Amino acid sequence: xxKYDVVICGGGISGxxxxxxxxxxxxxxxxxxxxxxxxxxxxxGGVGPMMTFHxxxxxxxxxxxxxxxxxxxxxxxxxxxxxxxTGYTYTVTPFDREGLKLILDEMTAEAGVNxxxxxxxxxxxxxEGNISELVLCxxxxxxxxxxxxxxxxxxxxxxxxxxxxxxxxxxxxDGLCQPMTMNLLMYNVDSEKIRNFVKESDEKRLNEEFPxxxxxxxxxxxxxxxxxxxxxxxxxxKEAKQRGEIxxxxxxxxxxxxxxxxxxxxxxxxxxxxxxxxPVDLSQAERLGRQQAQEIVSFVKNHxxxxxxxILSSTGPCIGVRSSRQIVGTYILTQEDLKKTVxxxxxxxxxxxxxxxxxxxxxxxxxxxxxxxAYYTIPYGSLINNTIHNLITVGRCISSxxxxxxxxxxTPGAGAIGxxxxxxxxxxxxxxxxxxxxDRRELQDLLRAQKAFLPE
Ligand SMILES: Cc1cc2nc3c(=O)[nH]c(=O)nc-3n(C[C@H](O)[C@H](O)[C@H](O)COP(=O)(O)OP(=O)(O)OC[C@H]3O[C@@H](n4cnc5c(N)ncnc54)[C@H](O)[C@@H]3O)c2cc1C
Numbered sequence: 001x002x003k004y005d006v007v008i009c010g011g012g013i014s015g016x017x018x019x020x021x022x023x024x025x026x027x028x029x030x031x032x033x034x035x036x037x038x039x040x041x042x043x044x045g046g047v048g049p050m051m052t053f054h055x056x057x058x059x060x061x062x063x064x065x066x067x068x069x070x071x072x073x074x075x076x077x078x079x080x081x082x083x084x085x086t087g088y089t090y091t092v093t094p095f096d097r098e099g100l101k102l103i104l105d106e107m108t109a110e111a112g113v114n115x116x117x118x119x120x121x122x123x124x125x126x127x128e129g130n131i132s133e134l135v136l137c138x139x140x141x142x143x144x145x146x147x148x149x150x151x152x153x154x155x156x157x158x159x160x161x162x163x164x165x166x167x168x169x170x171x172x173x174d175g176l177c178q179p180m181t182m183n184l185l186m187y188n189v190d191s192e193k194i195r196n197f198v199k200e201s202d203e204k205r206l207n208e209e210f211p212x213x214x215x216x217x218x219x220x221x222x223x224x225x226x227x228x229x230x231x232x233x234x235x236x237x238k239e240a241k242q243r244g245e246i247x248x249x250x251x252x253x254x255x256x257x258x259x260x261x262x263x264x265x266x267x268x269x270x271x272x273x274x275x276x277x278x279p280v281d282l283s284q285a286e287r288l289g290r291q292q293a294q295e296i297v298s299f300v301k302n303h304x305x306x307x308x309x310x311i312l313s314s315t316g317p318c319i320g321v322r323s324s325r326q327i328v329g330t331y332i333l334t335q336e337d338l339k340k341t342v343x344x345x346x347x348x349x350x351x352x353x354x355x356x357x358x359x360x361x362x363x364x365x366x367x368x369x370x371x372x373x374a375y376y377t378i379p380y381g382s383l384i385n386n387t388i389h390n391l392i393t394v395g396r397c398i399s400s401x402x403x404x405x406x407x408x409x410x411t412p413g414a415g416a417i418g419x420x421x422x423x424x425x426x427x428x429x430x431x432x433x434x435x436x437x438x439d440r441r442e443l444q445d446l447l448r449a450q451k452a453f454l455p456e
Contacts, residue, residue, distance in 0.1 A: 012040020021422025056373025182289025
């Protein structure tokens with residue numbers, strides 16, 4: 001049986017960044033991933049754009065995530081960080097999904113990471129408060145692997161939970177998670193026609209169809225974005241619901257042009273009340289997601305200017321999961337911490353995305369915006385737990401409340417947490433694997449040396 005310094009479960013953005021980070025520092029790293037490619041929600045869930053690297057005019061997410069964005073841009077897979085024409089954040093970073101798969105392959109290979117695709121975590125063996133080995137399931141059947149330090153980057157805290165770490169799921173009052181969404185990718189969209197329709201709208205149409213653009217953001221700034229990101233067509237969507245053409249709860253369309261002009265991600269479907277960690281619910285969500293996707297396709301082709309000749313190139317491929325389990329770690333990050341922009345002594349990343357709760361019941365969405373340019377920090381204490389000492393958790397399932405997760409869960413935040421988790425895992429290998437025993441200052445200095453944005 002092979003023994004690694006760092007074993008990472010889950011090759012989404014957080015697990016990939018953790019692997020590159022630990023690998024570059026010299027650790028022998030194994031990264032296992034259920035799909036046949038890296039990127040998690042960004043590739044398997046069809047999510048995009050990355051949103052947002054900035055806090056006001058400052059780029060808060062640098063380090064490995066900054067490098068990833070630069071490499072995507074330099075290879076023609078992304079226009080870079082561009083103006084956010086939804087008005088929701090400062091910038092968005094569109095990208096090409098296939099390009100992202102390739103760059104993540106390259107970055108992990110360059111860092112000497114061993115990647116095992118099509119491999120699921122099946123079981124965990126724990127001895128005296130430490131994970132001793134993992135049982136993996138793949139084409140070879142059940143195999144085991146050993147490591148000094150383990151990282152849970154599964155998004156759902158699968159590894160931590162199997163190892164006995166306490167967790168919460170969903171919001172406190174009713175345990176409901178944010179809705180799942182089946183994103184769709186459509187091409188052959190005439191984005192110029194959409195822009196013109198919005199710009200030519202009178203006050204009444206603007207208020208009815210594009211309330212967000214007439215509120216937070218002026219529709220006149222749409223041209224500042226070389227790729228279009230837009231919420232809206234609210235009245236048309238409502239009318240389609242009344243006609244029975246749209247059968248799920250959502251207020252309107254939300255769509256984002258990718259790196260490829262005329263290709264759009266439609267983030268609009270909404271699946272309520274199902275548990276993303278229950279295999280039966282998850283299967284039902286995939287079926288419902290595909291049904292909703294067909295409703296959306298018919299609606300946009302028949303009613304939305306610019307989409308008349310659009311073609312659906314794919315759903316998902318998998319259902320998108322925004323939130324599920326959170327570990328209960330040594331510190332539980334709260335929305336008050338975010339709102340007060342607390343700078344923790346053991347801060348490992350800075351982030352400024354709003355609290356963005358897609359309503360678990362459909363109509364109960366919540367948004368909280370920090371002041372322009374303000375940011376909060378994520379403490380290392382939210383990555384470690386008091387049950388398993390050689391385990392670090394990264395990405396969207398670290399220790400926090402439901403509401404705090406609704407902010408740092410987005411890609412740049414999840415990736416920056418992954419970067420830090422990988423560096424912490426490397427340092428932990430030098431402390432016999434105990435992730436509690438590392439020097440927080442040393443971790444912060446290491447992250448700064450790797451160009452992470454982390455003011456003293
Ligand atoms: C519909 C939707 C829209 C979104 N929109 C945006 C957006 O516009 N902009 C933005 O920046 N963010 C957006 N997000 C959020 C963002 O994409 C994710 O929160 C972020 O990518 C999470 O990264 P992660 O690495 O923590 O988890 P994930 O991306 O979920 O990665 C987890 C990985 O672990 C693997 N895995 C899971 N369990 C196992 C197991 N047991 N064994 C082996 N492998 C396993 C999975 O296959 C996956 O690759 C959206 C999310 C959703 C669902």
